[in-house]
Amino acid sequence: MSERIFIGVAWPYADGPLHLGHIAGAYLPSDIFARYHRIKGNEVLMVSGSDQHGTPITIRAEQEGKKPGEIAAQYHQQFLDSWQKLGISFDLFTSTGTANHTEVSQDIFLTLLDRGYIYRSTVSQPFCPRCQRFLPDRYIEGTCPYCHATGARGDQCDACGKPLNPVELIDPHCRLCGTAPQFKDSEHFFLKLSELQGKLLDWVRQQTHWRQNVLNFTMRYLEEGLKDRAITRDIGWGIPVPVEGFEDKRIYVWFEAVIGYLSAAKEWAKRSGDDEKWRTFWQKDGQAKSYYFIGKDNIPFHTIIWPAMLLGYNDDLNLPYDVPANEFLTIEGRKLSTSQNWAVWLPDYLSRYDPDPLRYLLSINMPETGDTDFSWREFFRRNNDELVATYGNLVHRVLTFVYRNFDGCVPTFDDIDARGNELINKSLAVFNFMDGFLSQCNFKSALKMAMTVAQEANRYLDEKSPWKIIKEDRQAAANSLYVALCVISGLRTMVYPFLPFSSQKLHKFLGFEGNVEDDGWQLHFPPPGQKLPSPEPLFSKLDEGLVEMEAGRLGLPSS
Numbered sequence: 001m002s003e004r005i006f007i008g009v010a011w012p013y014a015d016g017p018l019h020l021g022h023i024a025g026a027y028l029p030s031d032i033f034a035r036y037h038r039i040k041g042n043e044v045l046m047v048s049g050s051d052q053h054g055t056p057i058t059i060r061a062e063q064e065g066k067k068p069g070e071i072a073a074q075y076h077q078q079f080l081d082s083w084q085k086l087g088i089s090f091d092l093f094t095s096t097g098t099a100n101h102t103e104v105s106q107d108i109f110l111t112l113l114d115r116g117y118i119y120r121s122t123v124s125q126p127f128c129p130r131c132q133r134f135l136p137d138r139y140i141e142g143t144c145p146y147c148h149a150t151g152a153r154g155d156q157c158d159a160c161g162k163p164l165n166p167v168e169l170i171d172p173h174c175r176l177c178g179t180a181p182q183f184k185d186s187e188h189f190f191l192k193l194s195e196l197q198g199k200l201l202d203w204v205r206q207q208t209h210w211r212q213n214v215l216n217f218t219m220r221y222l223e224e225g226l227k228d229r230a231i232t233r234d235i236g237w238g239i240p241v242p243v244e245g246f247e248d249k250r251i252y253v254w255f256e257a258v259i260g261y262l263s264a265a266k267e268w269a270k271r272s273g274d275d276e277k278w279r280t281f282w283q284k285d286g287q288a289k290s291y292y293f294i295g296k297d298n299i300p301f302h303t304i305i306w307p308a309m310l311l312g313y314n315d316d317l318n319l320p321y322d323v324p325a326n327e328f329l330t331i332e333g334r335k336l337s338t339s340q341n342w343a344v345w346l347p348d349y350l351s352r353y354d355p356d357p358l359r360y361l362l363s364i365n366m367p368e369t370g371d372t373d374f375s376w377r378e379f380f381r382r383n384n385d386e387l388v389a390t391y392g393n394l395v396h397r398v399l400t401f402v403y404r405n406f407d408g409c410v411p412t413f414d415d416i417d418a419r420g421n422e423l424i425n426k427s428l429a430v431f432n433f434m435d436g437f438l439s440q441c442n443f444k445s446a447l448k449m450a451m452t453v454a455q456e457a458n459r460y461l462d463e464k465s466p467w468k469i470i471k472e473d474r475q476a477a478a479n480s481l482y483v484a485l486c487v488i489s490g491l492r493t494m495v496y497p498f499l500p501f502s503s504q505k506l507h508k509f510l511g512f513e514g515n516v517e518d519d520g521w522q523l524h525f526p527p528p529g530q531k532l533p534s535p536e537p538l539f540s541k542l543d544e545g546l547v548e549m550e551a552g553r554l555g556l557p558s559s
């Protein structure tokens, strides 16, 4: 029975390059999940896009003397390039800068207003007398009233993590010119979260299948009581507020970015030629399950605010089924910091290395239930010891030996002994175990499970030694090599969601046509006599020198 799976992935701010923290947090797990469901024959829609609005982008643009749209377009292009090189298989990666997104956002805004979930209220906002402008969020800085760190922003203190209001800042000043702000009245729209609290609590209480950290965090947040939140800002960059008298204001970025999940599905439908197709993934009768892949800092927006908006907007749209938020990735034992350049940047990685070794390391070491660390030493070790020596070597020694000794064809077997059957049965059992793990977004365990099959197959070959016995008993050698080829064929499929590039290579090396995905989630025995191409290594060994070289790049000022 085919399932329908909607996958929404966090929208990256188009104000800088992606780093490994983003990849381990949201993009790699969502891609593994999408590929797993596709190869099983399920219907998948995976969407995201670049977040073009918000003060991080306008501030960057002002610093670089560019227009915010130029900055956003530049990084959007870079994101698309990174997805293609890393194999992140979005069905649509769009942006919040489209006319479609504006239309869908304004519709949700106006509907919530109509239904009484949005209201107007006048608030006192910081205003810079010198720049003659209001100073939302990141445009105002000062000293944190809680931890006394300097450089706390109007919306948050990065040093202690506390959310702030501009009035709370000690010694506040305009980030652009340093002048102390005045406070002026300004009328804004507020989302009535307080009214949706009861409905949300009822719904969240039923989500017992969520990860413990996600559920606990959400319950704590709800039990503290939801406060209404301002959803417009005194700023010129963003989606216009569709109400007269609000021409100088914009819809706040956190309100409209989450709407991207719905607007992207609509855009995808339009592009497919069937404008209504989004409904099967969004309306309740489509019976789709919606998954949202995000980092843990994004939990409240996806388990509270977005569901609240959906509940208020329309009774017929799917709420999130699961929000498998990941914890953080540290780099060489230290907290990742983009401002200190303590990060491994994705475009930089992809300019020097293949995608699969990174996908492998970040999967087998995924921060699913706690923070994990990325180090170049481990990258080097896992590539050489696990991908090359365990999996790659298994594939390469079998394929080269078969190619040379059996006329470049899959050998014909006449008998599979108990040991061979045991190994094949183990592969079948692993398919089942992986199914359970993958469907519950337990990616680390699934990949570890697959790797035990490669280890087992290496032991099997060491016992059978077809390279030794071929002289005395050619048929016995053919039998054990056939078993090995079947298991390798299964591995190609099992690790496909994690290592799509090498799986596709292996698919061809085994003489199959087309794509791994078309072959389905099964242990497919290569037919005896199937022609094999001349084999090549699946992975490349890395030089140990990279450990020191790459560690040396960390923390240097970026060029």
Ligand SMILES: [Zn+2]
Binding pocket: 144, 145, 146, 147, 148, 149, 152, 157, 158, 159, 160, 161, 162
């Ligand atoms: Zn603080």
Ligand SMILES: [Zn+2]
Binding pocket: 128, 129, 130, 131, 132, 174, 175, 176, 177, 178, 179
């Ligand atoms: Zn100023």
